[in-house]
Amino acid sequence: xxxxxxxxxxxxxxxxxxxxxxxxxxxxxxxxxxxxxxxxxxxxxxxxxxxxxxxxxxxxxxxxxxxxxxxxxxxxxxxxxxxxxxxxxxxxxxxxxxxxxxxxxxxxxxxxxx
Amino acid sequence: xxxxxxxxxxxxxxxxxxxxxxxxxxxxxxxxxxxxxxxxxxxxxxxxxxxxxxxxxxxxxxxxxxxxxxxxxxxxxxxxxxxxxxxxxxxxxxxxxxxxxxxxxxxxxxxxx
Numbered sequence: 001x002x003x004x005x006x007x008x009x010x011x012x013x014x015x016x017x018x019x020x021x022x023x024x025x026x027x028x029x030x031x032x033x034x035x036x037x038x039x040x041x042x043x044x045x046x047x048x049x050x051x052x053x054x055x056x057x058x059x060x061x062x063x064x065x066x067x068x069x070x071x072x073x074x075x076x077x078x079x080x081x082x083x084x085x086x087x088x089x090x091x092x093x094x095x096x097x098x099x100x101x102x103x104x105x106x107x108x109x110x111x112x113x114x
Numbered sequence: 115x116x117x118x119x120x121x122x123x124x125x126x127x128x129x130x131x132x133x134x135x136x137x138x139x140x141x142x143x144x145x146x147x148x149x150x151x152x153x154x155x156x157x158x159x160x161x162x163x164x165x166x167x168x169x170x171x172x173x174x175x176x177x178x179x180x181x182x183x184x185x186x187x188x189x190x191x192x193x194x195x196x197x198x199x200x201x202x203x204x205x206x207x208x209x210x211x212x213x214x215x216x217x218x219x220x221x222x223x224x225x226x227x
Contacts, residue, residue, distance in 0.1 A: 009154060032213045043118075043204055043218035044157075051213045090156065094214030101147075102216055106156035 002027045002095045006105035014113045019063075019078040021108045023091030026072065032094035033074040034102065035065055039087050047089075050074065061085070086112045116141045120205050120219035127192075127199070127226050135190045135222045137205035143217070144210050146188035150174060151202040151221075160203075163188055192224060200226045 007022040025031055032051050036044040048059025055067040061084075065076045074091060091105040118139045127133045139146065145164045149157040159172030163182040177196025182188055188207075192199045202223050206216040 034215065036218075041202075041221065041223065043120075043220045044206075044216075045218070046215060049213060049215060101159065101162065102214055104157040106154060 002031070002093045002103045004091050004093050004103055004105035006089075006091050006108050008108055009106065010109050010111065012111040012113060013081045015083060016080050019076070019081045019085065019110065021076040021089050021091075021110065023065075023074045023076065023105060024072055025074060025091070025093045027093055027095070029095075033065075033067060034092040034094070035059065035063070035074070035076050036090045036092065037061075037087050038090065038107075044090060047076070081110075081112045083112050083114065086110055118205055118207055118217060118219035120203075120222050122222060123220065125222060125224050127224060129226055130194045132191055132193050133199075133224065135192070135203055135205075135224070137188045137190065137219060138186055139188075139205075139207045139217075139219075140186060141207055141209065141217060142185070143207035144185070145208045146182070147206040147208070147216065148172075148178075148180065148188070148190045149204040149206065151204055157204065160190065199224055 003026045005024045034049045035047040037047050038044045048057045050057045050067045058064045063078045088107045088109045090107045092102045121136045147162045148160040158174050160178050161180045163169035179191045204221045205219040
């Protein structure tokens with residue numbers, strides 16, 4: 001069965017500082033991995049995804065994530081935080097079975113301090 | 115523009131009343147999903163449908179019902195049997211094949227008074 005663990009339900013960083021949001025997954029098959037962002041009272045927007053190939057994936061708004069199979073991790077990073085990055089971030093894994101459903105982590109709320 | 119439209123955005127309901135949330139997509143996607151979101155619990159799958167006239171229960175289907183009579187539409191009814199219906203509800207869709215990426219609507223916030 002697939003599952004996702006996001007370490008830290010709340011993360012605070014100063015504006016201009018490195019953003020690091022952690023995600024570890026459990027999957028019995030090679031996973032597809034996703035990061036989504038959610039602004040208050042809105043739906044989820046895809047930031048980036050890993051399917052196959054290059055393990056360092058670049059997404060929108062300057063975010064990137066690296067798939068590390070040996071560590072079963074897919075951490076999200078951004079070199080320099082901006083006030084507009086304040087939001088909730090969700091990591092998700094696809095089970096690649098017949099239903100191909102996504103399993104979501106519980107989310108990490110990012111606060112950016114001016 | 116292609117996308118997913120959920121309505122209403124905000125809804126208030128008295129206890130004991132059923133309420134239906136609308137979800138319409140013009141992305142020509144086969145699969146559609148309903149999630150419930152509560153603070154600190156992430157997204158939990160209520161129902162999903164991979165094709166017209168067929169749907170399956172997710173992890174928390176009790177107290178909810180759905181229909182899929184048209185490819186574009188996947189309405190969710192929150193029945194009076196749902197003990198704690200106050201939540202943010204998200205509809206999503208996905209095309210055939212691909213990598214499992216979901217496209218989400220803007221959500222509907224239901225409050226039971």
